[in-house]
Amino acid sequence: MNIHFTGIAGAGMAAVAQMMQDAGHAVSGSDHDVFPPMSTFVEGLGLPVAWRLDAANLPADLDVLVQGASAKLGGDDNVEARAARERGVRVTTFPELVGEATRNRINTVVAGSFGKSTCAALAAYVLRSCGVDAGWLVGAISPSLPATGRWGRSPEMILEGDEYIVGPNDRRSKFALYHPRRLLLTSLVHDHVNVFPTFAEYEAPFRRLLRSLPSEGLAVLRDHPAVREVAG
Missing domain, CATH: 3.40.1190.10 (Mur-like, catalytic domain)
Incomplete structure (x- = not known):
């Protein structure tokens, strides 16, 4: 699968992104208003990461978008989650993804x-x-x-x-x-x-x-x- 993590700099989100990459999935992510040490940590994961939320961050062949639950990411006005839904892409949370996997x-x-x-x-x-x-x-x-x-x-x-x-x-x-x-x-x-x-x-x-x-x-x-x- 091709999985995009909106809010990848969360501790749990970053861990699940690594888990999914290790499982063989293509993984990318995005976040905003992130500072060291988490920004540095995420940049060291070797994943494609964007430091602003934008529908253009979503891969063309996206299968699943994992949406962070923080106040700045979890609302209905999250532009990446909205774009994914408009494309018919499943939007889920990291606990749901972990439970299923x-x-x-x-x-x-x-x-x-x-x-x-x-x-x-x-x-x-x-x-x-x-x-x-x-x-x-x-x-x-x-x-x-x-x-x-x-x-x-x-x-x-x-x-x-x-x-x-x-x-x-x-x-x-x-x-x-x-x-x-x-x-x-x-x-x-x-x-x-x-x-x-x-x-x-x-x-x-x-x-x-x-x-x-x-x-x-x-x-x-x-x-x-x-x-x-x-x-x-």
Whole structure:
């Protein structure tokens, strides 16, 4: 496929772009109002990148446009997303793309209020050090990994699972789309009060995530009162 990422300088978007490139897809991207270190990081990925939003950035043979969800990118007035829709090109989000692409992998989702980037990177590093060509998606730059996103050729996939919503028109948590077979829950402290005003509302997606595991699935939980509560 030919995939264009509008908002490629987001940490998650850049990681998914790398993952899709490693999977063999043609990848391009665009963004605006981006500064170092993310602009420098994205320029180092070796992808065609434009630093302004313009319909002309879209490849002629585009198959999918992945639209960032930030306030400056996720609205209906995004010129690239509008142009893609007018051309009949599918517009989606990175969590949807990741969920679809990894549905048949052995997904380990690393979730929690804090520590998830570190633990996801550590899990990917351990597998890589043991000779396992795993895939991964990490929403931060790790000095121990060659990239923030990788497709890999082994069934194992490590996915940092963000509890924040997919976008303004999709109130599901991002990790709800990731089909976990294994789950690491690092922590649970009330966060993102703009979309989860109460702690009960914040906990709810984690409860659903735990209950989405298959019967043969594995959950590894931090021994903490709030984590024990959602697992009860």
